Structure formats: structure tokens, C-alpha cells
Amino acid sequence: MLSEAVQDYLKSIYKLSHASQAGEMVTTSLIAERMQVSAASATNMIKKLAELRLLDHTPYQGVELTPTGVKMALEIVRHHRLLELYLRQSLGYDWDQVDAEADRLEHAISEDFEDRIDRALGFPTVGAHGEPIPSKEGDIAVHNYRRLADMAEGERCWIRQVSDRDPALLRYLDEHGLILGTEVEIRERAPFRGPLRIAIGVDREHHLGLEAAEQIYVEIAAA
Amino acid sequence: MLSEAVQDYLKSIYKLSHASQAGEMVTTSLIAERMQVSAASATNMIKKLAELRLLDHTPYQGVELTPTGVKMALEIVRHHRLLELYLRQSLGYDWDQVDAEADRLEHAISEDFEDRIDRALGFPTVGAHGEPIPSKEGDIAVHNYRRLADMAEGERCWIRQVSDRDPALLRYLDEHGLILGTEVEIRERAPFRGPLRIAIGVDREHHLGLEAAEQIYVEIAAA
DNA sequence: GAGCGAATTTAGCCATGACTAAATCCAATG
DNA sequence: CATTGGATTTAGTCATGGCTAAATTCGCTC
Ligand SMILES: [Mn+2]
Ligand SMILES: [Mn+2]
Ligand SMILES: [Mn+2]
Ligand SMILES: [Mn+2]
Numbered sequence: 001m002l003s004e005a006v007q008d009y010l011k012s013i014y015k016l017s018h019a020s021q022a023g024e025m026v027t028t029s030l031i032a033e034r035m036q037v038s039a040a041s042a043t044n045m046i047k048k049l050a051e052l053r054l055l056d057h058t059p060y061q062g063v064e065l066t067p068t069g070v071k072m073a074l075e076i077v078r079h080h081r082l083l084e085l086y087l088r089q090s091l092g093y094d095w096d097q098v099d100a101e102a103d104r105l106e107h108a109i110s111e112d113f114e115d116r117i118d119r120a121l122g123f124p125t126v127g128a129h130g131e132p133i134p135s136k137e138g139d140i141a142v143h144n145y146r147r148l149a150d151m152a153e154g155e156r157c158w159i160r161q162v163s164d165r166d167p168a169l170l171r172y173l174d175e176h177g178l179i180l181g182t183e184v185e186i187r188e189r190a191p192f193r194g195p196l197r198i199a200i201g202v203d204r205e206h207h208l209g210l211e212a213a214e215q216i217y218v219e220i221a222a223a
Numbered sequence: 224m225l226s227e228a229v230q231d232y233l234k235s236i237y238k239l240s241h242a243s244q245a246g247e248m249v250t251t252s253l254i255a256e257r258m259q260v261s262a263a264s265a266t267n268m269i270k271k272l273a274e275l276r277l278l279d280h281t282p283y284q285g286v287e288l289t290p291t292g293v294k295m296a297l298e299i300v301r302h303h304r305l306l307e308l309y310l311r312q313s314l315g316y317d318w319d320q321v322d323a324e325a326d327r328l329e330h331a332i333s334e335d336f337e338d339r340i341d342r343a344l345g346f347p348t349v350g351a352h353g354e355p356i357p358s359k360e361g362d363i364a365v366h367n368y369r370r371l372a373d374m375a376e377g378e379r380c381w382i383r384q385v386s387d388r389d390p391a392l393l394r395y396l397d398e399h400g401l402i403l404g405t406e407v408e409i410r411e412r413a414p415f416r417g418p419l420r421i422a423i424g425v426d427r428e429h430h431l432g433l434e435a436a437e438q439i440y441v442e443i444a445a446a
Numbered sequence: 447g448a449g450c451g452a453a454t455t456t457a458g459c460c461a462t463g464a465c466t467a468a469a470t471c472c473a474a475t476g
Numbered sequence: 477c478a479t480t481g482g483a484t485t486t487a488g489t490c491a492t493g494g495c496t497a498a499a500t501t502c503g504c505t506c
Contacts, residue, residue: 005463005464027483029482029484037463037465038466039483039485040464040465040466040485040486041463041465043484044462044463045463047485048463060470060471090313091336091339097335101336105328105332108327109328110327112324113310116314250453250454252454261495262454263454263457263494264493265454266455266456267493268493270455283453283455283500
């Protein structure tokens with residue numbers, strides 16, 4: 001069994017590798033920042049993970065998960081996303097509260113527990129914030145969503161996924177009706193990285209900062 | 224926050240102190256055996272817990288939880304028993320499977336999670352094996368049950384609580400209908416610590432070993 | 447009251463995963 | 477191509493919670 005710390009590093013590295021460009025290596029400092037530890041601590045753990053053959057480490061360059069490492073990471077991601085959804089659906093959590101709880105539970109549940117909540121949820125493929133849920137076999141769907149922040153004036157789209165990193169942002173989005181499935185139209189893009197004026201659903205309008213819009217992933221509505 | 228190890232020691236010491244005679248101290252070797260560690264490791268932890276004012280340690284004699292220690296122990300016990308019940312009621316676990324899962328989850332859930340499953344279960348006062356569930360304030364009911372093993376021939380009783388220590392025993396009891404609420408009559412006590420011949424419910428009879436009967440707690444039916 | 451044996455504690459060690467401070471590397475700049 | 481500053485690694489330390497082996501204590505028996 002992998003320790004809780006190892007599991008959390010793998011999960012973070014997996015996510016970082018998918019946030020960066022394909023082929024790019026994940027750097028020590030990125031890992032350290034994400035894990036909230038010093039760079040020296042990150043280096044320590046990287047050496048251990050390399051020893052365990054969970055990643056390849058090119059000193060001074062960065063790391064890349066091995067197939068085994070990816071598999072282990074996806075196992076944790078699956079636990080996390082199933083748990084988030086379960087907390088939301090079965091225990092009435094708000095979507096900004098589920099991440100913290102799942103971050104701890106993901107290491108504590110058994111495979112049996114995983115299977116039971118999977119069944120209770122009807123074998124979902126998408127999580128509480130729209131992220132794909134890896135299958136038990138380690139496959140994960142690739143969604144080609146675009147960032148709301150990158151949409152052009154006049155375009156319409158549906159919100160399909162939202163970053164779960166910041167609870168405050170999630171509450172803010174919730175208050176303004178910016179939830180999964182909501183239709184959004186870009187009315188106006190202010191210059192100098194200014195806010196987007198958007199139509200939310202049928203009759204709401206909002207000026208949304210670019211910072212927030214970068215955390216929202218959308219599917220473009222057929223023109 | 225107390226570490227997982229500290230929490231588990233407190234829980235074990237609490238249970239051991241209630242299994243022994245009132246006023247008796249809990250010994251190092253008992254703790255070591257229950258925690259599956261060496262006696263030296265137990266001594267180490269005892270010194271740390273004494274330092275934390277969670278118990279009083281009389282060297283070479285034993286330990287006794289302080290009021291704070293009891294409070295902390297009951298907090299974990301509450302988590303454990305609520306979780307066991309929730310796993311059983313909401314996720315369909317068998318009663319021999321819940322203990323292991325709860326042993327890990329009990330350290331990972333938040334107070335919010337605790338409150339939510341408490342509500343979902345209708346604020347139960349009795350756990351999956353009949354144990355009293357401590358209140359959020361740290362009160363716990365005292366049940367004056369007797370061991371089935373100590374009943375006399377001819378006496379009738381209801382099964383009210385069962386030890387959750389041994390999953391195999393729980394499966395065995397389940398197979399023979401020896402579950403919570405079942406009425407049992409002692410037909411015959413074999414000599415030399417031999418088995419009890421008992422009537423289970425209306426029309427079942429069984430020869431139950433004393434070892435098993437010692438793990439079953441009953442309420443005597445009015446004669 | 448001496449001695450014995452079991453329980454307990456002490457001493458010393460190890461793995462894990464943090465940290466700070468110092469050394470080292472490397473890419474960019476002049 | 478030498479310099480330099482930021483990123484990375486190394487070195488050394490600490491806390492936690494295990495372990496074994498050795499020393500110590502205590503209750504019991506002779
Ligand atoms: Mn985590
Ligand atoms: Mn799993
Ligand atoms: Mn536990
Ligand atoms: Mn609690």
C-alpha cells in the first residue's frame with residue numbers, strides 16, 4: 001500500500017502534468033507549490049517516487065509519471081471524484097465543500113466502499129465539478145472543453161466543468177447561476193484583460209472577471 | 224488535532240478500561256496486545272499521552288484516562304459507531320464488514336460529516352452491534368446487560384449487544400439467527416464449560432460454545 | 447528476606463516526511 | 477564566453493511512531 005503522502009503527490013503530479021502542455025515535464029517547484037511544502041521536501045519525495053518506479057526523474061528538468069504512476073494516480077482521482085459526487089448527492093453537501101472532505105476520505109476508503117458508492121450513484125462518468133471520473137480499469141475520458149475566458153464575443157456555450165480548487169470561487173459562481181449545464185453567451189469582452197459581459201441562462205447578465213472565467217470550461221453551442 | 228495513532232490508542236484504552244473492573248488500571252501489556260504493537264511501543268505512546276494530559280500514568284502499574292482523555296476517546300467512538308451504522312443502513316454492508324471500514328474512516332471525517340450521517344440515521348443512540356453511541360456532548364448510556372454465557376438454565380432473554388471484534392464470529396451468529404433483538408432461551412448448560420443448548424426465536428435450537436456466548440450481551444426477559 | 451520470573455521501562459535504532467541552510471546547476475544576459 | 481540569479485539538490489535536523497535488546501522493577505514463592 002502507498003502512503004497517504006505518496007498518494008497525494010501522485011495525484012498532484014498527475015493533475016499538473018495535464019494542466020501543462022503535452023510532453024512538458026512537471027517541475028519540482030510546481031509540485032512543491034501545489035503540495036504546500038518546501039522545494040527540498042518535494043525533491044525528497046520525487047526521489048522516493050522514482051525509486052518506486054512511479055515516475056521518471058530527470059534531475060534539474062522535472063518528472064513524468066510512469067504508466068504505473070498514472071494508474072496509481074487515477075485510482076486516487078477516482079476515489080476523490082466518486083466521493084465528491086456521493087457527498088453532494090447523498091449527504092447534501094454544497095459543491096464548494098466536497099473537495100476538502102474528499103481529500104481526506106480518498107485515502108481511507110476500501111475498494112468495496114468505492115464499488116458501493118459507484119453503484120449507489122449509478123456508475124457516473126462525470127464528477128461534481130464536471131471532471132471525468134476514471135474507470136476502475138484506469139481509463140479516463142478526454143473532454144475537449146474550452147475556457148470561458150477564451151471565447152469570442154457573440155459565442156454561446158454550456159458550462160461543462162469548473163475548477164474545484166477555490167471554494168470561494170465555487171460559492172460565487174453558484175450565487176450567479178454559473179453551474180454545470182448553464183447556457184452562457186459572451187456579450188462583450190472588455191479590453192486590457194477586463195471582465196466579460198455575459199448572459200447567463202435566459203434573463204441574467206453579469207460582468208465576470210477573467211480570472212474566474214479561466215476556471216470555467218465550456219462546450220460551444222452549435223452556431 | 225490528535226494524530227491517527229493517538230486517537231486509536233485512546234479508543235483502545237477507553238474500551239479496555241470499560242472491559243476491566245471499575246477502578247482497575249489498564250496495563251501496558253493489555254494496550255500493546257490490543258494495538259498489535261510491542262510493549263516498548265506502548266510505553267512510548269503512554270508517555271506521550273501522559274505528556275498531553277490525556278491519561279495518568281503510574282509507572283509499572285498502569286494508566287487511567289483523564290476526563291479530557293475520555294472525552295477525546297468518546298469522540299472517536301462516536302465517529303466509529305455512527306459510521307458503522309451508516310455503512311450498514313445506507314450502503315448495505317454486512318455487520319461483520321463495518322468495523323474494519325469504520326476503523327479507517329473514523330479519523331478522516333469532519334464534524335460536518337458526523338452531523339450529516341447522524342441526521343441521515345435519525346440521531347441513533349445504539350450502534351450496529353448494539354453498543355451505545357456517545358452523544359456529541361460526550362455522554363454515553365450505560366447498559367446493564369448480562370453475558371449470555373452467564374445465564375442460567377431456563378432463563379429467557381433478548382440479544383441486545385454483540386462484540387464487534389471478530390468478523391468470523393459475527394458471520395457465524397448471523398447464520399444462526401443470533402442477531403440483535405432475537406429472543407433466546409437457555410435449554411441446557413453442559414458441564415465443564417461446555418456448550419449451551421439454546422432456543423433461538425420460535426423454532427430453532429443450537430448448541431452454542433461458551434466462547435461465543437461470552438461475546439453476546441442480553442437483556443433478561445421478565446419471568 | 448532472597449531470589450525468581452514476568453511485566454515494564456530504557457536505550458538505541460529505523461523509516462517516513464517535514465524543515466532550513468548551503469551548495470550546485472543551468473539558462474539567460476551582457 | 478563569463479556572470480549571475482533562480483531553480484534544484486544536498487546536507488543536516490526534527491517529530492512521529494514503530495522495532496529489538498537490555499536493564500529494571502515488582503509481586504510472589506521459598
Ligand atoms: Mn488527499
Ligand atoms: Mn479504488
Ligand atoms: Mn482507527
Ligand atoms: Mn466528531
